[in-house]
Amino acid sequence: MRTIIKNGILVTSKAMYKADVLIEQGIITDISENILLDTNDLVINANNQFIMPGAIDVHAHLAVPGTVDDFESGTKAAAMGGLTSIINFTNPTKGQSFLENLREWKDKAKCSYIDYGFHSIINECSEKVLAEIPKLANEEGVTSIKLFMAYKNDVMVSDLDMYKLMKKAGESGMIVNVHAENGDVVDQLRKEAISEGKTAPIYHAETRPASLEAEATNRAIRIAEVANTPVYIVHVSCSDALQEVERAKKRGRIVYAETCPHYLVLDKSYLELPDFEGGKYVCSPPLRDKQDQNSLWEGIRKGSISTIGSDHSSLLFEGGKKIGFNNFTLIPNGLPSIEDIFHVVYHFGVHEDRISLNKFVDIMSTSPAKIFGMYPRKGTLEIGSDADIVIFDPSKSRVVSKKEQHQSTDYNIYEGLELQGRITHVLSRGDVIVKENTFLGEIGRGKFIYRKKFTLN
Ligand SMILES: [Zn+2]
Structure with missing residues (x-):
């Protein structure tokens, strides 16, 4: 199955532009305007949100x-x-x-x-x-x-x-x-x-x-x-x-x-x-x-x-x-x-x-x-990179509260802060693991990252 993120604004460390993102087998295989859909595609409508x-x-x-x-x-x-x-x-x-x-x-x-x-x-x-x-x-x-x-x-x-x-x-x-x-x-x-x-x-x-x-x-x-x-x-x-x-x-x-x-x-x-x-x-x-x-x-x-x-x-x-x-x-x-x-x-x-x-x-x-030797497989959105993606809505906001957190501590150092901007989706190697406050990831799906030696990029 292919996944396509449509109608978003793609943001990298250097650029920002309107583009669709095509994901196949966990990898980004196309980034361009208006990728054509197949009948079996999973489509995520990013609705002018940032794709990072x-x-x-x-x-x-x-x-x-x-x-x-x-x-x-x-x-x-x-x-x-x-x-x-x-x-x-x-x-x-x-x-x-x-x-x-x-x-x-x-x-x-x-x-x-x-x-x-x-x-x-x-x-x-x-x-x-x-x-x-x-x-x-x-x-x-x-x-x-x-x-x-x-x-x-x-x-x-x-x-x-x-x-x-x-x-x-x-x-x-x-x-x-x-x-x-x-x-x-x-x-x-x-x-x-x-x-x-x-x-x-x-x-x-x-x-x-x-x-x-x-x-x-x-x-x-x-x-x-x-x-x-x-x-x-x-x-x-x-x-x-x-x-x-x-x-x-x-x-x-x-x-x-x-x-x-x-x-x-x-x-x-x-x-x-x-x-x-x-x-x-x-x-x-x-x-x-x-x-x-x-x-x-x-x-x-x-x-x-x-x-x-x-x-x-x-x-x-x-x-x-x-x-x-x-x-x-x-x-x-x-x-x-x-x-x-x-x-x-x-x-x-x-x-x-x-x-x-x-x-x-x-x-x-x-x-x-x-x-730390993970680029460009991680850390960017390019053809060939892992589809590790955040879709982010800058118009939403949220107040931090330990009541809503998933970390196990009995306090939150940012308690009560109102923060502008909110994640709506998280994809890890193409799998949607977070969708609108709901966690969908499967336990143990994370993989060890075998890192390359240090080089100057
Ligand atoms: Zn430390």
Whole structure:
């Protein structure tokens, strides 16, 4: 059976025009005005709505122990929010083979509704680990690793280990994700705060200042420079860190920056909400000042920020975040964002005139696909691409409410926001998985994305 989307306005990262889209066996096989219908065709009338490539979230933490979204609820929420692919982080167990760990994660993802890939978090640097890295890229289609400069005595790696791991990854054709905050100094500031009786959620932000994110961002970029490896700074939250990325880009370095919707829309005053409501907003890096939001939007416009990731972490408030009621250092870090990322970025970006619609498609879909080896199969609407498509009605609106969400958390960080624009259909490889608020996807239909090695596009 063929599927034809008629009467829509096709939007890519570069163009916008009236066109019909023909889909056969999950692939786009024609894009032109007035495609002729056959009797058996499934016809979707887009009715002057936008037809865009499905969004790609390259920063998801589904199925992490202690969180409530597995690949089933998480990818359902993602699809309801316009995402058609995710790259999820694995969580390693110290001493375990990373290849074996990856196999466990592939098993966890078998119930996925949309296509998925993985970044391997690497938290140690033994000969065994160094030997496994090329296999991730050459045999497993996992062409990125992630390193942490924060979370001391947990996943943090030393500068020396970071250098060795980056070098090996670079030689293997991979790109390295880095969480850039100075973990040693943050750890000290947290101890100082607690000893001074500063236990409220706001001190989470005070003890992770922008300077320590900027310092680590520069250090990661400089070490990657020496290791000759492309580097991707995850969740850039502030102007200071972004300036380090911009300086490196001026030197000609291959460095990409990602931000998250919460850094664009929320600020650290949320951490001071009464009755420990502020605890809901604890993530790292922390929410920053209002001025930082303007810098991040400017970075998106200029191209110094390439992508927006959800950093979805489905921690509960009751029985989760509240563990840190008397001590902010015990509050588990992370925010739920996978279901709302698309609508939030559209509303504050396109609807409020901060970015163009083409730029929206670029940061939500095309750039992530290019950086992480999925383009042009994913991230664009071209003949030969997977038919991962969002149909979007800019005239509709909706108020965000946890009552209507599909993610499993007991709160929504965007609660009560009225967002302009609404997804009406989501297609994943040609299957209509969302239609007007109704989820139609079949469990386990999502496929593993075997990604290509890093290249400059
Ligand atoms: Zn993350």
